[in-house]
Amino acid sequence: MEAEPALLQPPYVDTAEAVRRFATGDLVFEPGARFDYVLSNWILVLAILEAVTGQPYPDAMRTLVLDPLRMTQTTPVAAPGTMSYRAVSPPVEWINPRPPFLAAAGGYYSTAADLLRFAHRVYDTDFLSRASRAALTTIEVASDNYALGGRIRTVSIGGVDVRAAWETGNTSGYRSVLGHRLDGRGAVVILNNTAISQRTMDAFAEALLQARRRARRHSPGQSARTGGFENLNSSTNLEIWKPMPRSSRSPPLPNRRGWRRFACWSATNPTVCRPVTSRTIWRSRPTPCRPISAS
Template sequence: MIEASLPALNRRRFLWGAGAGAVTAAALLPGAARADGHAETVGAVMDGMVRDHNFQGVVALGRGGRIRTARAVGMAQIAQGIPMRTDTPLGIASISKRLTAVAVMRLVEQGALSLDARITTWLPDYRADVGARLTLRRLLSNSSGAPNPFRAAVAAEPALLQPPWIDTGEAVRRFATGDLVFEPGARFDYVLSNWILVLAIIETVTGQPYREAMRALVLDPLRMRHTTPVAPSEAMSYRTVSPPVEWINPRPPFLAAAGGYYSTAADLLRFAHGVYDTDFLSPTSRTALTTVEVASDSYALGGRMRTVAIGGAEVRAAWETGNTNGYRSVLGHRLDGRGAVVILNNNAISQRTMDAFAEALLRADAGVA
């Protein structure tokens, strides 16, 4: 039994598809030829991550937008004694950027936006000289050269991360207006100002708050019912779990496009399948989302691309990651449609470790050690 191989977990609960919305062992492994070997290979990778890195969170492997294997380990909320479940919503941080990029592509398809028009087309009150040189393509690929005064502003005024929140227009004025740091397209710069501007543009062209526009453009059509910018009461992020030290994760609405969402493994698998494997988006839009714009960081629009070595082949994958306070996340989707992995964590494991874990799971899922 798996539980017997994990004595170091002590009081931590290790769950194989436990809880509401869980997947039973029988449902995970369709077909007798697949069952034993696949379960053991995938299980060994998962066990190693728990043993070697004190992993706490949710892991899911899927295909066609459906979970085939899911596990939850540890606690979602230690103080309240709430165990992690396979359907626990956790912070996905910068995976929110890819959700936002998909919303933009839907608006491009509707003729409301263009990737390469100047942003003053939709934000006429924005600084004209800078706005004439900025495009959505550069904002979505973090290569705009937009100024980044946010961290310094918060250091000087911590109340900016507490309600009552400033509105989108004030956020643009304070955090996304100023001289360019470099020529647009010259290099990669992972700054929040890019996404404050994208959020403002979405709100302007839809006439809706960003949250409502995202629900209409992306979340409802893809049946992402448990994906929201509202922090769940049943989960918390942690600096450490022994002893438990909570890591509060304030997310002002004007940062939602950059990293404000919480989601479940099932919702993220549906998202990836819908975006990359179906006609939810046009072929042109799918190509735009998976074309690297900044080679130094393998960054496309709203997320990275990655090549994973699987069984002697180089498999191209859309690779979104998230990192905010104690939350860490990975969504890796094979562009050949033969598998996807979601990892959600709430106890601050390094992103490099999370990426390596995700790659190992994709190889195990393909039957490759």
């Protein structure tokens, strides 16, 4: 596609033509013999889905995923003012052309709340069959920890190795990471639009999962969850929730009885997230760590 930049500008070719141009020809290797993450794979995924469902990809996504999971803020259309940046000082916009035939590869916009809902329903409930969940979490390519459509990462939490579904995204200046503990006890979503290093994003997300372990213990039967996000600075959005007693000084979450925001972000070290306990006055602003404000 770099050789044909006009393909990234309207009028776009249709799915069949995209498959003909980018996903046909002689095989580079026999299927299953090697691992190669390339965009043409996702053109084929999109084409197969359209052929099986008889629907355009956006309609199939809406029918199979977005509507059943109530992902109302996930769409192939960017919200007004949405921008990605190649640099922030001074700001340099990074244009993100995404033709319809690449919609399965970074072609959707979403929010942390929607992505957390997605992860919970996919990995923790019977939305998918047991066999499908097993396929999603079985590593097929050990060198890349790659399973069916995503990676599985092992995170050390309190000295215990915990498996987590690990989904990342990198398109123009947009970056994302979703880390979901497969034991259902926590999840993290980080979204960025300033081309931050994916390695930094992964380190931040892993530190957040580990931070839950350092917070005070819950009552039996309760599990920590993460969700939502708020602006902390121009490049990172973050919010962490956990079950906390009504007496806690942290503000209640709207429509989330018994849940409180509990973590704070360190401006001096973006991989540190310190817990805020009931002994912390929520409105205070300690240095260098500040509580996340209520929305």
